[in-house]
Amino acid sequence: MIVYGSLVSPFVRKLLGFLGEKGIEFELKGVGIGDPDPGFRAASPLGKMPAMDDDGFLLADSSAIIQYVEAKHPEPALIPADPQERGRVIWWEEFGDTVFAACSGKMFFNRIVAPKFLGREGDLAAAVQAEGEELPKLLAYLESAIPASGFLVGDRLTLADLAVASPLMNLRHCGACIDPAVHPKISAWSEAILSRPSMAPWIAKEERLIARVLAS
Numbered sequence: 380m381i382v383y384g385s386l387v388s389p390f391v392r393k394l395l396g397f398l399g400e401k402g403i404e405f406e407l408k409g410v411g412i413g414d415p416d417p418g419f420r421a422a423s424p425l426g427k428m429p430a431m432d433d434d435g436f437l438l439a440d441s442s443a444i445i446q447y448v449e450a451k452h453p454e455p456a457l458i459p460a461d462p463q464e465r466g467r468v469i470w471w472e473e474f475g476d477t478v479f480a481a482c483s484g485k486m487f488f489n490r491i492v493a494p495k496f497l498g499r500e501g502d503l504a505a506a507v508q509a510e511g512e513e514l515p516k517l518l519a520y521l522e523s524a525i526p527a528s529g530f531l532v533g534d535r536l537t538l539a540d541l542a543v544a545s546p547l548m549n550l551r552h553c554g555a556c557i558d559p560a561v562h563p564k565i566s567a568w569s570e571a572i573l574s575r576p577s578m579a580p581w582i583a584k585e586e587r588l589i590a591r592v593l594a595s
């Protein structure tokens with residue numbers, strides 16, 4: 380399987396962790412925003428990452444790819460069969476993808492991607508608004524919702540944990556680290572998820588990339 384994407388995308392990071400947890404071998408082909416790579420453009424009609432080529436089967440969108448992989452490789456199950464658990468997992472994926480990643484994305488895109496990767500000014504007012512107004516409410520909700528099990532749904536890792544922990548890395552790149560004194564549950568839970576063998580090597584690589592880019 381080939382995955383097209385950049386290590387710093389929350390959607391790509393979620394997918395890489397998911398594939399790692401499944402034990403699936405894949406090759407990551409690095410592409411950037413607006414990348415003309417023909418394989419990427421064929422797999423991603425809208426030019427968004429991630430996209431996938433699985434032996435000629437082309438698919439874009441992290442959630443679509445994850446559903447495909449879960450159906451093709453059911454074990455270990457990362458999307459539970461239990462109706463209530465499955466509903467909760469999809470809620471958390473939605474929260475991670477469309478709410479949390481949108482907020483962290485306003486900070487990350489405008490402060491790092493636009494100036495450092497695209498060579499143009501970001502909308503710094505949007506970043507300030509996201510950090511000051513949106514983020515505190517989202518972190519308060521997440522802090523209140525992390526169960527004692529240490530996993531967002533049930534008592535084992537699911538897609539929910541990967542989907543919500545992933546955008547936290549984009550906050551970290553912006554210097555907005557989780558303060559364990561203020562958000563002790565998010566701090567402990569996210570450290571546990573982001574340090575899993577499925578995530579940690581990619582994160583180490585992406586941290587080196589961001590350090591290089593910020594120093595340039």
Ligand SMILES: N[C@@H](CCC(=O)N[C@@H](CS)C(=O)NCC(=O)O)C(=O)O
Pocket residue numbers: 388389390412413425426427428429439440441442476
């Ligand atoms: N719902 C999509 C979102 C993908 C997405 O928006 N990716 C961003 C990077 S984080 C992208 O490719 N943006 C480029 C663009 O919008 O042209 C998914 O889960 O894969």
